[in-house]
Amino acid sequence: MKFGGTSVGDAECIRRAAEIVARAARESLVVVVVSAMSGVTNRLIATAQNLAQGKRDVDDLSTTLRAQHFAAADVLVADEARQSELKAELEPITGEVANLCQGISLLRELTPRAHATVSSIGERLSARLMAATLREIGLNSVAVEATDVIVTDDQYLQAEPMMDRVKERSNVRLRPLLDDGVTPVVTGFIGGTVDGVLTTLGRGGSDYSATTLGAALEADEIIIWTDVDGVLTADPRLVPSARLLREISYNEAAELAYFGAKVLHPKTLRPVVQARIPVWIRNSFTPDKGGTKITAVGHPTEHGVRAITAIPNVSMITIGGPGIVGAIGVAAKTFQAVASVRANVLLISQSSSENDICLIVDSADATQTVKALRSAFAADLVHHDVEHIIVNSDIAIVAVVGENMRGTPGIAGRTFSALGKSSINIIAIAQGSSEYNVSFVVEAKAMQDAVVAVHDEFKLDQAADVGL
Ligand code: ADP
Ligand code: ASP
Ligand code: MG
DSSP, X not given: OEEOTXXXXXXXXXXXXXXXXXXXXXXXXXXXXXXXXXXXHHHHHHHHHHHHTTOOXXXXXXXXXXXXXXXXXXXXXXXXXXXXXXXXXXXXXXXXXXXXXXXXXXXXOOOHHHHHXXXXXXXXXXXXXXXXXXXXXXXXXXXXXXXXXXXXXXXXXXXXBOHHHHHHHHHHHTHHHHHTTEXXXXXXXXXXXXXXXXXXXOTTTHHHHHHHHHXXXXXXXXXXXXXXXXXXXXXXXXOTTOOBOXXXXXXXXXXXHHTTOTTSOTTTTGGGTTTTXXXXXXXXXXXXXXXXXXXXXXXXXXXXXXXXXEEEEEEEEEEESTTSTTOTTHHHHHHHHHHHTTOOEEEEEEETTTTEEEEEEEHHHHHHHHHHHHHHTHHHHHTTSSOEEEXXXXXXXXXXXXXXXXXXXXXXXXXXXXXXXXXXOEEEEEEOTTOSEEEEEEEGGGHHHHHHHHHHXXXXXXXXXXXX
């Protein structure tokens, strides 16, 4: 069971989460994965970045985090001796924040390794609070640092778990606890290199921690507890009438996650596909509701479209000129340059009439990507085979997702005519060969209208799938 930031957002939420665990632990063996209390990771990263830029009027984060977690401890643990024990576990971690902040401020530099260490503090604190709360309500429980269990490569901010090693470590660190009737509470988001240096799995990565551990331990099921009823037909913040999907396939969920549905980290489904472990998304605030079940087969619908997603904060890079189309090796050179800066390409589209290739990356990666492209194409720019490499950061990607879109004619046509009726200009289009999605690029300011228009066109607010 994984609990996200809002599900452990304050003492009351932590208690509610602990009760969910306790209920399940009566019938099965449970491993708990927790996120940081909501907002904590953002605050840690913002402070570290401000200090690295030499800003001085930065919050004393060590003190505020200590106060926040101690206040939760006061509510969650009644007995004074046990309260002091818990605080003695939390204190050195908040102390580390002070040291890290001092170091960053002196060096005026935030290396990826230091960035990972700072941003992991929230999970290290919340795991201790959760374990203590479970003990308080009668379970045997300990906090476990995922650095010892989730072995990853050394990409400190986007680390990739090594499944064989994670299995070995899980059997050494977690299995014996379960066999002894102890409920482990593992820090989400965090991993560690073979040498034990802390890494992180990318923002929102606790979902991925949960499925990685679930797969390693061959769990019967994985439950991701969050603050919405499950996976909805669209982000409820964009489309208030979005409806709950009772069952979707791994492919659909992966596509939604990849194209911006924040409810799941993009890599969440990877570890479970082979073992066909079902993943549930459920609301920790209303634990009696069913949620969404993600399985290999999902739940077919009549028209194929299941959900709409959108990604803001992306940039479109266009490489254009007469030498582009048909020239052998241009695409290879383009993607080699993009890969050299480890930018994640979200969408590619090539047009022969316009003589250009355009690709979309996270806006955070745009500057370095363009730099790499300009250097790769330096000679072509001089000879005018490539005339321009330009960036447009005022755009968003919208994706229409569904398993049965394959072979369903007319989906693209209906999508684009709905956009036309709403006077939304389409900048670029891409259809994945998997046909799990049709995605297109619009101006950033038209993103929400585009999502609403397509959601309306396919009547996704009306129940199409038979509820479970
Ligand atoms: P947690 O802290 O539990 O990991 P997140 O904030 O990361 O939770 O993800 C849950 C949020 O994802 C929801 O509150 C919702 O606003 C957003 N979201 C975006 N798209 C969807 C969708 N299609 N279905 C459900 N939630 C979505
Ligand atoms: N706390 C981490 C983040 O905010 C990981 C997570 O919540 O999944 O990115
Ligand atoms: Mg999340």
